[in-house]
Amino acid sequence: MEKIINVLSLTKSFGPLELFINTSIDIYYNSVTAISGKNSSGKITFLKLLSGLLLPDNGKIMIYEKDITKNRTYAKQFVSLALNTEYGFYPQLTLKENLLFLCKIYKKPFDDILIFVDILNLQNFLNNTFSLCSSGIKTKFWLVSSLVKNTKILLIDELTKSVDFDTRQKVYELIKELKTKFKYTIVFVSHDSNEINLLCDHWIKIEEHKFVQIR
Amino acid sequence: MNNFISLTSAFLYKEYKTLQYYKFYSIIKFLFSLVQLVVFYYFCSLISKEYFKFLFFGLLFSKIFSHTTTVIIETIKQEQFSQTIYNIFSLPYSELIVIISSFFAKTIFFFFDLTIFILCGILFFNIKLTFNNLIFLLFYTIYTIFIFLWYTIIICSLTFLIKKSEHFIFLLNSLIDILSGVYFNPTVLPTILQNISYLLPTTYVLFFIREVIITSKINYNLLVYPTICSIIFLPISIIVFNFILIKILKTGKLTSY
Numbered sequence: 524m525e526k527i528i529n530v531l532s533l534t535k536s537f538g539p540l541e542l543f544i545n546t547s548i549d550i551y552y553n554s555v556t557a558i559s560g561k562n563s564s565g566k567i568t569f570l571k572l573l574s575g576l577l578l579p580d581n582g583k584i585m586i587y588e589k590d591i592t593k594n595r596t597y598a599k600q601f602v603s604l605a606l607n608t609e610y611g612f613y614p615q616l617t618l619k620e621n622l623l624f625l626c627k628i629y630k631k632p633f634d635d636i637l638i639f640v641d642i643l644n645l646q647n648f649l650n651n652t653f654s655l656c657s658s659g660i661k662t663k664f665w666l667v668s669s670l671v672k673n674t675k676i677l678l679i680d681e682l683t684k685s686v687d688f689d690t691r692q693k694v695y696e697l698i699k700e701l702k703t704k705f706k707y708t709i710v711f712v713s714h715d716s717n718e719i720n721l722l723c724d725h726w727i728k729i730e731e732h733k734f735v736q737i738r
Numbered sequence: 739m740n741n742f743i744s745l746t747s748a749f750l751y752k753e754y755k756t757l758q759y760y761k762f763y764s765i766i767k768f769l770f771s772l773v774q775l776v777v778f779y780y781f782c783s784l785i786s787k788e789y790f791k792f793l794f795f796g797l798l799f800s801k802i803f804s805h806t807t808t809v810i811i812e813t814i815k816q817e818q819f820s821q822t823i824y825n826i827f828s829l830p831y832s833e834l835i836v837i838i839s840s841f842f843a844k845t846i847f848f849f850f851d852l853t854i855f856i857l858c859g860i861l862f863f864n865i866k867l868t869f870n871n872l873i874f875l876l877f878y879t880i881y882t883i884f885i886f887l888w889y890t891i892i893i894c895s896l897t898f899l900i901k902k903s904e905h906f907i908f909l910l911n912s913l914i915d916i917l918s919g920v921y922f923n924p925t926v927l928p929t930i931l932q933n934i935s936y937l938l939p940t941t942y943v944l945f946f947i948r949e950v951i952i953t954s955k956i957n958y959n960l961l962v963y964p965t966i967c968s969i970i971f972l973p974i975s976i977i978v979f980n981f982i983l984i985k986i987l988k989t990g991k992l993t994s995y
Binding site for chain 1: 745747822824825827828829830832984987988989990
């Protein structure tokens, strides 16, 4: 299998807290990889490092064989990040306006993104302002908005956070479709072993601040 | 260039939608400009009518200059609060290009503010401007914004580095206003402050516009010093910005305000 991301001897510290402590890991093309670990083990930090929003203390992060710690703009062409926080979009704007803003930046027709809006049943919420949306809607919106960017590497924090049972199945279907039909490489953070077993080709656990390849 | 235009147009769309959300903001801004002019007009009438004309163009310059700094602080603050800074810094462009295009989008709306300010002066406070003067003011505003872009980038870097930096920037801008001669001619200042005043590029840019509008003299030599400063400090400001950005990407304090 072709390696798309190589993480080599990575260390990231925040004051006395040292994460990943000189460990390496590979992520493969067109695969779905789950990251799990205890709270504060560094899961989101890892996603931010992969997307160039954080810089490591030591080590290299290679995407398509280029070190993104030295060329963040290059990394940002290939990576899309869904952080799944309560914030992250303009709170006064509606979901549609936030999407249109991103579509204008990426020169993507709004209609191209409507297919994902429909899959996740967001069409009735498009005219709601982001700040008034529930956590579940925000989770779905993060996922849809990360697909506006024309990338093939998708990083998602907590795939199904706050979403109802029916939507959860739709998110799973979407992830499978993104992998098979759109050839995405997906890395997501999860605490749900059923979800991991259902969707993932690979499973990386962060234990004692080091990567452990489970599958 | 194409990417820069598409980025700026996207931010323009976002600004327009945000302004639609805050419907009363523009009205309040207009009222603020009007009240400010009324207060200054009253005080100037106690001295002389010519003094108000002198002060009006000082205030106009101060408005343009403070736009180049306060807007960038406001932008970064809002992006940090709403954590949209993660989204805009994930764009496949240099972070500085993203911030500058957001700044330019806001600058387009600023032209409306400036037009209202000038119209208030013409309609209510007896400021006489010919059509040529108005065209000249348009180019002057564009020049001023570009010539102090380096200062904007430095302020932007400081906003990332020093948390809650707006009071410091406000203090700095107020000092620059006083020393550059926004409210009175720098010749009335003590000698040491006059020397500092003549070191500031803002002093010359302000002299220039007053000469053009009040005495109808165009002295382009006044723009040489500010232009040289811009040529020297623009690359330095970009280096400073990138240095500070790497520092905050290492500490992980991108969204901390």
